[in-house]
Amino acid sequence: MIKNSAAEMSAALSNGATTSVALTQAHLDRISEVDGKVHAFLYVDTHGALEQAKKVDDARARGEKLGPLAGVPLALKDVLVQKDVPTTCGSKILEGWRPPYDSTVVSKLKNAGVVILGKTNMDEFAMGSSTENSAYGPTHNPWDLTRIPGGSGGGSSAALAAFEAPLAIGTDTGGSIRQPAAVTGTVGVKPTYGGVSRYGLVAFSSSLDQAGPCARTVLDTALLHEVIAGHDAKDSTSINAPVPQVVAAAKSGDVKGMKIGVVKELNGDGYQAGVRQRFEESLELLAKAGAEIIEVSAPNFEYALAAYYLIAPSECSSNLARFDAMRYGLRVGDKDGASAESVMNMTREVGFGREVKRRILLGTYALSSGYYDAYYGSAQKVRTLITQDFNKAFEKCDVMVSPTCPTTAFKIGEKADDPLAMYLNDIATIPVNMAGIGGMSLPSGVAPEDGLPVGFQIMSPVMQDQRMYSVGAALEAALLSKWGAPLLSQAPALGGAA
Amino acid sequence: MSALTYEDVISKYEPVLGLEVHVELNTNSKMFCGCSTIFGAEPNTQTCPVCLAMPGALPVVNEKAIESTILIGLALNCSIAPFSRFARKNYFYPDMPKNFQISQYDEPICVNGYVDVEIETDEGPQSFRIEIERVHMEEDTGKSLHVGGSTGRIHGADYSLLDYNRAGIPLVEIVTKIVPGTGKYAPEVAKAYVAELRDILRALGVSDVKMEQGSLRCDANVSLRLIGSEVLGTRSETKNVNSLRSVERAIRGEMIRHAERLNNGEKVVQETRHFQEDTGLTRSGRSKEQAEDYRYFPEPDLVPVAPDAQWIEKLRAGLPERPSLRRKRLQEQWSVPDKEMAAMINADVLNIVEETVILGADPAKARSWWLGEISRLANEKGVAITEMAISAKDVAEIVSLVAKGELTDKLARQVIEGVIVGEGTPAQVISTRGIKVVNDDGALMAAIEKVCSEQSETADKVRNGHLPAAGALIGAVMKETKGQADAARVRELLLGHLGQA
Amino acid sequence: MSSLSRDDVANLARLARIEMTDQELENLTTEFGVILNAVARVQEVATTDVPATSHPLPLKNIFRSDVVIPSLTPEEALSGAPASEEQRFRVPQILGEEA
Secondary structure, three states: OOOOOHHHHHHHHHOOOOOHHHHHHHHHHHHHHHHHHHOOEEEEOHHHHHHHHHHHHHHHHOOOOOOOOOOOEEEEEOOEOOOOOOOOOOOHHHOOOOOOOOOHHHHHHHHOOOEEEEEEOOOHHHOOOOOOOOOOOOOOEOOEOOEOOOOOOHHHHHHHHOOOOOEEEEEOOOOOOHHHHHHHOOEEEEOOOOOEOOOOEOOOOOOOOOEEEEEOOHHHHHHHHHHHEOOOOOOOOOOOOOOOOHHHHHHHOOOOOOEEEEEOOOOOOOOOHHHHHHHHHHHHHHHHOOOEEEEEOOHHHHHHHHHHHHHHHHHHHHHHHHOOOOOOOOOOOOOOOOEHHHHHHHHHHHHOOHHHHHHHHHHHHHHOOOOOHHHHHHHHHHHHHHHHHHHHHHHHOOEEEEEOOOOOOOEOOOOOOOHHHHHHHHOOOHHHHHHOOEEEEEEEEEOOOOOOEEEEEEEEOOOOHHHHHHHHHHHHHHHHHHHOOOHHHHOOOOOOOO | OOOOOHHHHHHHEEEEEEEEEEEEOOOOEOOOOOOEOOOOOOOOOOOOOOOOOOOOOOOOEEHHHHHHHHHHHHHOOOEEOOOEOOEEEEOOOOOOOOOEEEEOOOOOOEEEEEEEEEEEEOOEEEEEEEEEEEEEEEEOOOEEEEEOOOOOOOOOOOEEEEEOOOOOOEEEEEEEOOEOOOHHHHHHHHHHHHHHHHHHHHHHOOOOOOHHHOOEEEEEEEEEEEOOOOOOOOOEEEEEEOOHHHHHHHHHHHHHHHHHHHHOOOOOOOOEEEEOOOOOOEEEOOOOOOOOOOOOEEOOOOOOEOOOHHHHHHHHHOOOOOHHHHHHHHHHHHOOOHHHHHHHHHHOOHHHHHHHHHOOOOHHHHHHHHHHHHHHHHHHHOOOHHHOOOOHHHHHHHHHHHHOOOOOHHHHHHHHHHHHOOOOOHHHHHHHHOOOOEOOHHHHHHHHHHHHHHOHHHHHHHHOOOHHHHHHHHHHHHHHOOOOEOHHHHHHHHHHHOOOO | OOOOOHHHHHHHHHHOOOOOOHHHHHHHHHHHHHHHHHHHHHHHOOOOOOOOOOOOOOOOOOEEOOOOOOOOOHHHHHOOOOOEEOOEEEEEEOOOOOO
16 A cells, blocks of 8 residues: 555545555554664654544545545655644754744645654755755665665655655755655656745745655646645745646646757766666657657856855855754753853854855855855856746747756765765756756666666746646656556565565 | 033034934834734733744735835935845844844835934024935844843843844834034934934834834944044944933033044044943943954845835825924914924924814913923923823813813812823813812802901901902912812902902 | 965854864865865856846735734743743843843
């Protein structure tokens, strides 16, 4: 049962083949069995999950009209606030904090009857591409436990790949949904910026952050997308427009006559051979499905990484200032007449990890007087250029595509001491965040040289998210008929009953 | 104390002013969240994830605050920017939950205005134009209570307790350009400017403008330069100036302090100073070893404010009468002499007198009650007249009762006192205290007969035509009737009784 | 331009309120040399004629009406406080400027 898609689980719940309590319990059991190895979860809310499952079962028994995902379990990235449930963002500085409010995403999930199993591991404050930067230890890739599950949302992607949950929520600032999806053989979508409310999403970089759906199939992702998306008056940057019809697009999977633009600059040197091979193969399948493949150029994408590593740290240096030991979270050194200032200094030293401190200082520098124009100001101009590149390309094509990441999952510890090498993981995903458009990663097979999953990225214009779902569904169907079974069936068993 | 006199200072130096006024708007809810802004609530009862800066919370701009700010800009003759943005001002301080203040930096909503103020000079009334550089929006901080130590002040405290009810209340900052050319009148001009601002803001209805509650706060920048010099001197910034009188005192004090340093060949330090209400002097605040770097950048959680012309014109059309024009109009309508008008303005009773007049009171009577008895009682209590617990409606009622002969002036004073101590409305005070004018001629005659027999010698003088002696008898009768009699009627009856009618 | 001294990094740590060890400052000074070189590339194309983008979407005038909504209870507000007293957040002594 736990290997089914969320859509299948939903059908089983509707026709009475199972109950939400049984389904939830099955996933809780799976978590007990395998999470010791995977470490996808930071907190499992056994009681809350079963309580919500029971509520949904009761409502169903009363004949109430329920949404398509009512009763289906979900793993929530620990960067989204859930009332009374510990929220750490993978950081020591928030250890033990139980928020007194729900994020809008969580409210929408609760209202839709989705069962939240618990909070998943992540790079501290979503800063990283491997989940190694969690203060609570790394998450392991179910395909190979010695490898990273991607990041920052490695807990959510690993939970999906390990069948600990059929649905997950991630957040994507520079690729934190799509890159983990790529390296774990799952599907992840970063909706258009403003498509999903950021209220209650602990901010890393406000102008780039976006929460989105993660699952094992394109349709499941679309179903979850429609649950969490929509205008929210509590988020000033939320778009007040109807949610794109992503479920309909995922169901039809029709790409006939669509123009798919291959980004010239996001390929070639630096991309692993198996990654390129799977990408080419996917293009052929899409062409066979009736799409027209063209090449588009985005000359300024090569500056995206540099601009990102100025904008995101700048915003984070300000966003993370609130973690100061005064109102919540960790407090260190409050003794012997210590001053508030020294307690702040010590708490932030002890409470933040190395990468977080590195980015805070980098951002502090980029915003400081005398350097603002050269760094932060220039980065914002690059942002304009990248958006212009997208706009020009979208005049010629309906969606743009590239490999999601240059390589498959690397070994835990391999890049820990080389921040620049680590940052390169996001080279293909970052432009999407800079322009605020939509992006999806779905599995395109495994690389022959290492047998690890490869991701295929689809990018669609602002509030045209349905386009990437159409293309994603078409490619998924073509690949499935080629493989005969979902890609995850090729992953090694983790032990346990599944 | 100072060896220099103020005259010494102004004979050598020219003061240059710069004034920054912070105004708390009187919106119902905070700048970026729906928490209430009511003053004086129990600690931390008006807070939420947004104003406590809990992880994940986001700000949303209060539209009324934007309207109020635009109104202020229009009233101060500013241009309204067609496009402006919020920015984050980054610095750590425990009373500021986010450790950045949402403010405006290089794109304020209103720029380039002016206010004309008039002061009394040796040569008669003179007008000064204060140019406004900018009006921008920001948010207030929480309040800290310092515990331990001996002074209750921040220095020497063992720890502090924070209440964030005030955190996030909308603030508007009004910044002048530098103000040269006021010479010896600098302190008065500054005071008149703040008073004029306060009147404008009050007329706009956008703020409570209570300096004593901190809803209007003034920071005064002062520098001196040698008369005739074009080069600006080093300025000090004095904070904590919490009354109109303090504005004047603080600037005068700083001018003398600067001049003493300059005369001694010392440098004026660019620093923040705190005004001491008790001594009238300023005390050095933090001396900044390194200039603070606020790392301003556009607030990514908020979108730009771009008021369209239609919105601005609608607000402009609703602007109230300019306070200076209104004063001229009222003076004419009420036929008030200059001196009395100035007294009303000084005592800050113009609004309440007008309100009293609107409620039907004769302007001269309304003025005399507010400036007379009520002002005297306020002085006794050491509070502002407008802080007294008596309303325009109460006074209008009292004026009307006196006009109808139902109260004497003396009785009216008792009623006012009763209202102020909380005994209720004038009608309630009259009823509970049993105050009434004695109109019963029989009762009056009894008192007159009693007094005449007790003071028969005086009564005889009156009988013999020495009318001035009647005053003592009338006084005695009034005393006998506990002031409740109408003195004119007593006189009439007394003279009749003594054959002098 | 793209190089920072150890003192520069120490000053950034002071601005960011992080008490760093000497070793951390040393490491960061080295790393920043490399990182700043890489990110300084933005200057190659950021010419004066290019406008800056601070918000990914061209939204404007997003307001809420001036309506009071219920606050947290003081218990909820203080629930995460490391220390509290008299319904207020208790914090160590505040040095510096008098507020």
